[in-house]
Amino acid sequence: MKLNILLEHVDKAVNSHLLDIDVDIKGIATNSSLVRPNDIFVAIPGYRVDGHQFIDAAIQAGASVVVGEKDLKDLIVPYVRVINSRLALAQIACQFYGNPSRNKIVIGITGTNGKTTTTYMLKYILESCGRSCSLFGTVQNVVNGKTLPSVNTTPDALELQKQIALSEDEFIIMEVSSHGLSQYRVEGVEFDYCLFTNLDKEHLDYHRDMEAYFSVKASLFDQLKPNGLAIINHMDNWGKRLADLLTSKGYQIFLVGDKSYHDLQIVHFKSGVSTVSLKGNQSFELSLNILGKHNILNASMAFLTALLIGIPQQKVVYALEKFPGVPGRFEMLQHPNGATVVIDYAHTADAFYQCLQTAREEGANRVFHVFGFRGDRDKEKRRDMVSVSKEISDVHILTLDDLNDVPYEEMEQALYALSDGGYVISDRTIAIKEVLEHAHKGDWVCITGKGAEDYQQKFRLPTASDKETVQFLFQKIDEATNGGFEPLH
Numbered sequence: 001m002k003l004n005i006l007l008e009h010v011d012k013a014v015n016s017h018l019l020d021i022d023v024d025i026k027g028i029a030t031n032s033s034l035v036r037p038n039d040i041f042v043a044i045p046g047y048r049v050d051g052h053q054f055i056d057a058a059i060q061a062g063a064s065v066v067v068g069e070k071d072l073k074d075l076i077v078p079y080v081r082v083i084n085s086r087l088a089l090a091q092i093a094c095q096f097y098g099n100p101s102r103n104k105i106v107i108g109i110t111g112t113n114g115k116t117t118t119t120y121m122l123k124y125i126l127e128s129c130g131r132s133c134s135l136f137g138t139v140q141n142v143v144n145g146k147t148l149p150s151v152n153t154t155p156d157a158l159e160l161q162k163q164i165a166l167s168e169d170e171f172i173i174m175e176v177s178s179h180g181l182s183q184y185r186v187e188g189v190e191f192d193y194c195l196f197t198n199l200d201k202e203h204l205d206y207h208r209d210m211e212a213y214f215s216v217k218a219s220l221f222d223q224l225k226p227n228g229l230a231i232i233n234h235m236d237n238w239g240k241r242l243a244d245l246l247t248s249k250g251y252q253i254f255l256v257g258d259k260s261y262h263d264l265q266i267v268h269f270k271s272g273v274s275t276v277s278l279k280g281n282q283s284f285e286l287s288l289n290i291l292g293k294h295n296i297l298n299a300s301m302a303f304l305t306a307l308l309i310g311i312p313q314q315k316v317v318y319a320l321e322k323f324p325g326v327p328g329r330f331e332m333l334q335h336p337n338g339a340t341v342v343i344d345y346a347h348t349a350d351a352f353y354q355c356l357q358t359a360r361e362e363g364a365n366r367v368f369h370v371f372g373f374r375g376d377r378d379k380e381k382r383r384d385m386v387s388v389s390k391e392i393s394d395v396h397i398l399t400l401d402d403l404n405d406v407p408y409e410e411m412e413q414a415l416y417a418l419s420d421g422g423y424v425i426s427d428r429t430i431a432i433k434e435v436l437e438h439a440h441k442g443d444w445v446c447i448t449g450k451g452a453e454d455y456q457q458k459f460r461l462p463t464a465s466d467k468e469t470v471q472f473l474f475q476k477i478d479e480a481t482n483g484g485f486e487p488l489h
């Protein structure tokens with residue numbers, strides 16, 4: 001593509017005369033090691049390193065044009081200075097791949113919790129009706145039925161535009177994170193449906209405060225196509241704010257909630273099976289294989305969206321009944337002694353509440369809760385998480401989550417400082433072992449924070465995830481002759 005066409009929609013600072021240069025651009029790169037001859041290299045001042053440092057390497061690798069934010073002179077190739085490199089990248093990628101989101105039905109889901117679950121539910125409903133979907137999210141990306149690894153919840157603009165262009169699927173369903181929005185990863189994507197699940201204290205190491213976090217999330221809705229629809233959880237206070245904001249802007253909004261004026265009303269809110277009704281219609285049952293009122297809410301959001309897309313109600317009900325769940329989201333395993341083990345991805349206070357309260361409402365005798373905190377991530381939410389755990393569970397055990405380069409001892413100290421009457425067992429696998437040893441029939445063990453993700457560091461047991469650890473320990477119980485655990489060596 002000719003440079004002048006490629007840069008047509010880029011907010012440029014200076015050197016715009018270079019747009020006239022008759023250069024043919026073959027591709028786009030943001031990493032110097034991935035540059036190929038005749039690529040345009042976009043230098044991004046990153047959080048770890050400054051991409052401008054790699055301009056020479058990019059040129060050596062064949063970049064024929066460089067885009068950046070700095071005032072640079074004397075480059076041997078044309079240099080386009082822009083106000084924001086990430087924004088320019090999105091605008092360039094969008095143009096290069098021909099605005100691919102315009103040819104798709106695009107669904108974006110934002111909010112602190114429930115994005116992954118809701119995307120999975122929607123994908124399942126649509127695919128059950130023979131419609132094809134690409135998916136972008138925390139657990140995996142899927143395009144044309146092929147699974148691709150997921151580096152970020154929301155991929156960077158270059159990867160996202162490329163994958164949407166490659167997609168032959170009818171729908172694009174994506175989780176839109178606040179980082180993704182603030183880093184312009186979805187800039188240029190035009191959405192048919194945008195969903196808001198909820199907002200809870202999270203990522204305040206990145207956003208100034210909750211107001212700033214909310215504003216970023218709300219900005220997704222400005223990317224709706226002219227006839228695009230917003231679907232909002234109106235039981236969440238931030239959802240109420242968003243609904244007011246979008247109404248004042250003239251957007252078409254649909255609300256999920258527990259009041260008769262909601263477009264989808266959850267009339268009788270119960271984990272597993274709930275009664276819901278559509279405005280002005282008879283109520284009916286919505287049943288799910290996964291427990292938790294929060295999952296009923298996620299299902300209701302998916303339900304309303306599917307109806308707006310035009311899927312018949314009965315087909316949606318049927319698909320949700322069969323929905324197999326999401327790896328590591330309230331995934332239940334049965335302890336040989338009759339206790340119940342739940343592996344969940346809860347890592348905010350609200351998610352703790354949902355997970356632990358579900359165990360309580362299911363009649364748990366005692367609730368054991370094993371959890372930790374990500375190193376080098378939002379510290380503000382930690383105390384709230386501990387207090388919810390302390391309030392709802394009978395025993396809370398603090399353990400290590402991903403260290404993210406924080407020294408082991410430092411994180412261990414943080415656990416002791418926060419434990420508030422709970423136990424600290426630093427080795428995650430040993431914490432799980434201790435709890436499984438102490439849990440009896442009728443007790444529930446909730447292990448939260450990692451979900452289906454692999455461990456980032458080695459722990460004492462030879463396992464790579466919470467599920468593997470639990471299954472490894474169950475196996476040991478089965479093998480042991482005395483009905484207890486084999487000693488560990």
Ligand SMILES: CC(=O)N[C@H]1[C@@H](OP(=O)(O)OP(=O)(O)OC[C@H]2O[C@@H](n3ccc(=O)[nH]c3=O)[C@H](O)[C@@H]2O)O[C@H](CO)[C@@H](O)[C@@H]1O[C@H](C)C(=O)N[C@@H](C)C(=O)N[C@H](CCC(=O)O)C(=O)O
Pocket residue numbers: 030031032033043044045046047048049050051052054151152153154155156157177178179180183
């Ligand atoms: C803090 C943060 O958001 N970082 C994101 C950011 O990376 P960065 O700014 O650190 O990049 P960098 O490593 O400093 O590199 C800067 C530039 O130099 C280039 N470079 C670098 C080295 C080299 O040799 N040559 C070279 O050209 C790099 O390609 C890059 O363009 O831009 C990258 C590309 O978009 C992201 O992958 C990366 O996400 C990292 C992996 C991350 O962990 N992000 C988290 C915080 C995040 O975004 N999370 C949300 C979900 C949150 C949630 O809801 O739970 C998400 O959407 O994933």
Ligand SMILES: Nc1ncnc2c1ncn2[C@@H]1O[C@H](COP(=O)(O)OP(=O)(O)OP(=O)(O)O)[C@@H](O)[C@H]1O
Pocket residue numbers: 111112113114115116117118138153175197198294295297298328329330344345346347350351352354355
């Ligand atoms: N609607 C909801 N309200 C509150 N908590 C929820 C809701 N849905 C899920 N959760 C909790 O949040 C955890 C993460 O759920 P899910 O992966 O669906 O959310 P997410 O928004 O994709 O999270 P992340 O952005 O961190 O990947 C679940 O394991 C559960 O504990």
